[in-house]
Amino acid sequence: MISCSLAHTHHFAPAALMAVIALGVAGCQRQTSQPQSFPTVVQVGTVTMTDYAPAVRLTGEIRAQVESDLSFRVAGRISDRLVDVGDHVTADQVLARLDPQQQQATLTAANADVQAADAVLRQNTSAYKRQKALLARGFTTQRQHDQAQEAFRTAQASLDAAKAQLGTARDHLSDTVVRAGVSGVITARQAEVGQVVEGAQTIFSIARDGPRDAVFNVYESILTHVPANPAIELTLVSDPAVKARGTLREISPTVDPSSGTVRVKVGIEHPPAAMTLGAAVVGEGRLQPRKLVLVPWSALTSKNGHPAVWTVDPQTRTVSLKPISIEGYDMGKVVVREGLRPGELVVTGGAQFLRPQQAVAIAEGAAL
Numbered sequence: 001m002i003s004c005s006l007a008h009t010h011h012f013a014p015a016a017l018m019a020v021i022a023l024g025v026a027g028c029q030r031q032t033s034q035p036q037s038f039p040t041v042v043q044v045g046t047v048t049m050t051d052y053a054p055a056v057r058l059t060g061e062i063r064a065q066v067e068s069d070l071s072f073r074v075a076g077r078i079s080d081r082l083v084d085v086g087d088h089v090t091a092d093q094v095l096a097r098l099d100p101q102q103q104q105a106t107l108t109a110a111n112a113d114v115q116a117a118d119a120v121l122r123q124n125t126s127a128y129k130r131q132k133a134l135l136a137r138g139f140t141t142q143r144q145h146d147q148a149q150e151a152f153r154t155a156q157a158s159l160d161a162a163k164a165q166l167g168t169a170r171d172h173l174s175d176t177v178v179r180a181g182v183s184g185v186i187t188a189r190q191a192e193v194g195q196v197v198e199g200a201q202t203i204f205s206i207a208r209d210g211p212r213d214a215v216f217n218v219y220e221s222i223l224t225h226v227p228a229n230p231a232i233e234l235t236l237v238s239d240p241a242v243k244a245r246g247t248l249r250e251i252s253p254t255v256d257p258s259s260g261t262v263r264v265k266v267g268i269e270h271p272p273a274a275m276t277l278g279a280a281v282v283g284e285g286r287l288q289p290r291k292l293v294l295v296p297w298s299a300l301t302s303k304n305g306h307p308a309v310w311t312v313d314p315q316t317r318t319v320s321l322k323p324i325s326i327e328g329y330d331m332g333k334v335v336v337r338e339g340l341r342p343g344e345l346v347v348t349g350g351a352q353f354l355r356p357q358q359a360v361a362i363a364e365g366a367a368l
Helices: 014-033 101-137 142-174 220-224
Strands: 040-046 050-052 055-064 067-071 076-081 094-098 177-179 184-189 202-208 212-219 231-236 243-251 261-269 280-286 290-296 301-303 306-312 319-323 325-330 333-338 345-349 360-363
Touching (some): 040 306, 055 261, 094 202, 212 220, 212 243, 301 319
Parallel strands (some): 040 360
Antiparallel strands (some): 040 345, 050 290, 067 202, 076 094, 184 202, 212 261, 231 280, 243 261, 290 333, 301 306, 306 319, 325 333
């Protein structure tokens, strides 16, 4: 090895001395140009399995358990609308009326048909009784008797038909009025005075008095987990001091194509008076605990567009990029479903400076 310090000598010629100096300087430059490689210092944590039981909080609204659409049974033009959205109505209360002119004319005609059929029946009844008496005394033929009997029965059937038509006409006249049918609150109105409507066209929607639901739109992935407790805590958004408990009552079998959510109804046990229809509430429940891995968000990186973390080989102190499957996200944590085993070392700090198989120095770190 060539030393970088040169001793002066008086035994070399000047040319030889210069050559030795040049060689010595070159040797020093070669020694100083070689960089020293230091391992990258990173923070790590040991993978441990955790009983992860996340809380689910969703915002919904108070709805009646039973909601009905009200309509006229016949077509016509609306002449009166007597209630509006938000009004509380009783079961026999009139909500709207149609112009009854057409139905009234039909009823008048039906009455006239009944009177005419009744007159015909009376006439045929007298003729039949006369033929019956004459036949008993032998003063008429069996054929004339049978004809009188047939006319009597036909007249009787015609009267029955006319009376049935009269009943139908009366029903149609009464159908020009729509009543609530149940006690409740009007929640929607789909028609105005002067509008021509068809039979069975919805005019009002009514929320019946009685049990209440808290209705939530839930992403389908949440429904794949088992709740730890069927009871759900409900809190009024406008007044957090107002609380109630509820139980899951109904889950829609279909997914809403516009929002990608499933409608879930929670029946409220003894709803407070402050939880009125349409009030916003927060529902909170906790899922069944599962064994999962939680890593700090700083450990998360990607490999080919998929989530991954850097792991450290404890023997070689080199790092490698390992793909993971993410279950979800919590406050400052990433919940890992697959990809990590207990005891593995995961880089939690300094991951942005790493490359595969790079040597690292482990700084003091806490367990995950």
